[in-house]
Amino acid sequence: QSGNTIAIVISDDGHGLDEDRIAAKAIATGLITTAERSAMSRDKILNLVFEPGFSTAEVVSNVSGRGVGLDVVRQNLEKVGGSIKVSSQPGHGTLFTMQIPLTLSIIAGLTVEVSGQRFAIPQSYVEEIVQASTTALDLSHMGETALITFRGNRVPCLMLADVLGVDTSADDARDPTLVMLRLATGDLFALAVDGIHNHGDLVVKPLAPAVMKSGLYAGSTLLDDGQPVLLLDVANIAAAHDLVSDARARALQPVADEAAKPAHALPRAMLFTDFKGRRSAVRLELVQRIETAPVSAIDCSGPRPRVVIDGLILPLIDLPDTPIAALENAGRVRLLRLSDGACELLVAVRQVEDAVELAGPLIPVPEDPLAEAVTLVDGQPVTLIDAHELFARYGEQPVATGRPRCSLPADDWARTILAPLVTSAGYEIVPPETADPQTIAIVFDEVFEAAEALGRGLTGPVIRLRDRPEATTDSDTIYRYDRDALLSALTSAARFAHRPGGRA
Template sequence: MDDLLADFIAETREMLEASGGEIVAWEADPDDRTRIDAIFRFVHTVKGNCGFFDFPRLARLSHAAEDALADCRAGRREPDQRLVTAVLAIIDRIAQMIDAIEAGEDFPEGGDEALIDAVNGPGEATADAAPGAADAGADPLLHAPASALLERADDFISPAVRRADAAGQRTIRLPVELLDRVMSGVSDMVLARNDLAHRLRQAGNQPTIDGPFERLTAILSDVRDAITRMRMQRIETLLSVLPRLVRDLSADLGKQVMVDCDGGDVELDREMIETIRDPLTHLIRNAIDHGIEPPSARLAGGKREIGLIAIAARQSGNTIGIVISDDGRGLDEERIAAKAIANGLISAAERAAMSRDKILNLIFEPGLSTAETVSNVSGRGVGLDVVRQNLEKVGGSIKVSSQPGEGTHFTMQIPLTLSIIAGLTVEVGGQRFAIPQGYVEEIVQATAGALDFTRMGETALVTFRGNRIPCLMLDEVLGLEHPDITARDFTLVLLRLASGDLFALAVDHIHSHGDLVVKPLAPAVMKSGLYAGSTLLDDGQPVLLLDVTNIAAHHDLVSDGRARVLQPPEEDTAAATAAAARAMLFTDFAGRRSAVRLELVQRIETTPTAAIDRSGARARVVIDGLILPLVGLPDAPLDRDKLRLLRLSDGTCELLHAVREVKDAILLTEALTPVPEDPLVEALTLVDGEPVALIDAHELFARHGKPPEAAPGMRPRCTLPDSEWARTILAPLVISAGYEVVPAGMARPGDLEIMFEDMFEVAEALGRPPAGPVIRLRDHPDDSQGGSATIYRYDREALFAALTAVRHARVAGGPRA
């Protein structure tokens, strides 16, 4: 109601301003018919509007003025100065009342009657009174009270207050074009800011610039919000008129229709609302005229007498989807097809090959109206082809689906062009693309095996949280070069469409997410149906925004009431996984097809050959900063730069297995035949009819496994004698035995201490023997002291044994505080 009132006030004010000139002109020439008409229209509108709002005083005033002016228009009364003055006094009064209404104050009582009498009463006397006398008599009489009233009004509402209130509510009308220019200017500012931010990051921290730049960013985002809001309007304004429209139409057609609107709080660009107003109205007309059956037919068909039209608006990402559905008779496939053939739109042969969906969507082709009779409601030459054209003009689309006897759904998709949306940048095939954040449900990074990647015919499926979800390879969708999907790590972007359907999009990398300024694309590019717009990244590189809905639709991933996600049959999969273990199939460097149980595979690593060290008896490789054992290398030198490795783990130990090629994750369904002669092979089995050697993990880890190094803090600590020899020669040996060497000053009680015999003796003599375990060293190979407690300092074996013994004693003694 408040909105309506504000509208009323704004409208009245606007008319007052516009008619100001008319009133002046009328005063100069009371006989000017066009002026009378203009003023008549004004008071008439005010009268009509006030009846709506229950402003009886305003209504009475405008009614009186309207009557007087109507008499003039009909020639029953000659307009004269007296009448002009009286009407002007009323108009002034209306203006004051409007101010009072806007300020929410009561307008002082009284004074209205005098004005009304002035318009009516003296007018009847004009016939006998001479114009001059009327002037002389009436002017002082009428003008005095009018101006007195004005003054009185001003006393009650001080001018300052009134002006301030009026200014607070003031609205102006602007051409949308101007808004567009401001909007695109702000968009450009955002881009310039991003560019600047990029350069500032490159230049490093500069406190003197960073502060003001932060402020600029904050201001800009404020301005951007305001501008965006400036253009946005709730779709409610569009939907709120529909119940009335439906009521009138259904009454005209003798049908009973209820309308249900949902999603009125979705905001849409003002201009976009104007663009879809006509298409929406048209579709509703159609639904009532052609879709909903007459009550009797509905009852006969077992439906409720009252038809239902549901309109739902949903925003997802940078599109708004509006679904208009009715529960009427549905579209007649045969009739549409017949008409299309008759019009030469399709041939009979083509028709036979077309699906119901495609035929139904022919109704958007020019020259196809199936209505047999042209009623006054629809079928006025504005067909659905125009609806589609209008929507396509703004980059939107429309689709129809229908079940005979159950109803029809029209789905409009309208883009929010020239808007700023949150988006995710992904990379595939070396090129970057953006995805509207609104669609993104989740991002998953995993191996093909972990997601149970399978191909059903041409369609790929992944299993995620127990659901089988269709998976599109973005590189395939875009027709880019792509490597074998099973041989690489996935990054999946799970996308949820407006219809609720979920699908996965496989990409190479995720880059970043942020606000993207979406710019429209040229028609030649739009035609591909893959892109919704373009946007510039921080570094000024243009990227394409993917049209997720359309891509999904092209791949038939959008369901209309179809089951949302394919649930894998629970018991079947459970049984299958229980019966068959899974394994990773690969070819090793000997060319043998091998497999390793999937549970062991941590990851598939790709590593440069330079990271491999083959100098020792066993090859090692550096992965993630760890030196890990590597098996499966060929004897010959490697001829490639990069190597694929399976990272295997038994829970504590890790090792890597070099492979020539990773094939796939497989189910071990066939019988396993043990191979006793090769300890490294657990069994042979068949996969697709070919033998595959299943690697014996137990043997593999027993031979090559290396527990990961304990973290530095967890290792036993040891202090060494303070000498060059100890630091350079002894320390490496102690460290390789698993100790952490600490300076003498940092030693904690209980740490191992290695000291020379003479030092030990001194300490003992002073009565301060070391508190923890001690290894005593002597300088001579011969045990001159005769005791066995010392170790010759180059006796590696004995030293190692002693170090190990101390460590084991420590472990056995339990962790120390």
């Protein structure tokens, strides 16, 4: 997406379009004259392929030679106000660029924060999210350009606050979060933000032309809490800072000398620090992703802790044994989600450092079954976890958990504003008539009181909403726009949903 249009680029690496052959065919069919041919630029000649009935094929078949394919494409694009262009380089390939006007679209987006303001980024650009405090990142400057070392490559880094020209707080000592963005050209760059909020589907609307001229924004959207945010125009921001390469397949320059690389591929591992300050690593192929979960999601009632992630109950291990009190003090805990293709498990870690290559020798540790080897990373000893022993000892088939059910008031506000919040919190919305004693009912207070007066009180957990911020005589209600209180009540209600007549 660029501005108020969506660009679709289709390319190949074939022979390319033959300018002379196209021109000769156009002259032979009377489409242009020889004099017109001499005055035409290469781009105009190439665009003759969109003319009705034009084809350079010598033989007409069921699939080619009729000259209607590209003509139909152009006609349909023009019907919706779009356009199509073609460019070609002999011996390198052909590139078609289609521009389609944006009226209203739904895209997957990532919400970020900078200087207390929130903005959205199309998720299609997001390659990875990295904490700037990660020790493997090396920040340097080349003139006015900031560069970081990422996966052995030099990557340009932009500060979103500087790009947008917003003031930054001198008292904010938080390490920035880096959103790694990859453009359609293959170029990679980092965008530094203060924090990440959430991700989800965003309904994007066009902006006024005066705002679009800034080149910074591609549209606007409303978040679940009703706050309007601007969608960043990633492609234009990158182009304005000279981050787009001329060649579509330009490879990033490695930091290390290519000649110094070993002939064979080195094993790669995810390096982390446990809650006792010890550095360990697990082979990168096992890491499905890095999770962050609230401590409230950890269940310690059984012989082994478990965590609910994405509707699955997964075993939690910590290497070595970490007191659960240490996790509780953290509030939220970072987890490595590991998979062997059949089983999944979670490893609680204090800090995820980076993916590294294990260039040093792997020294076996026969006295520790969970240790495959010990090696050196940056001159420090690191224990490489034995994956076979790990999954043999702790691996379990994921157990699916049914999402808690919730019924909502039957009005437009609940459908358009409340429902997205409840759904994003992991609850299944069901009609009130299908509710059972385990279904959480969210009702307005006056409806609840009327039902109680008629002797038709609800049997399951109930969350009562009020219209005004200030509570009246009954403190058992929640203001309908108090997001934190509402989410907390949902969590409590889900926990005690098995108790008939429960109240949140």
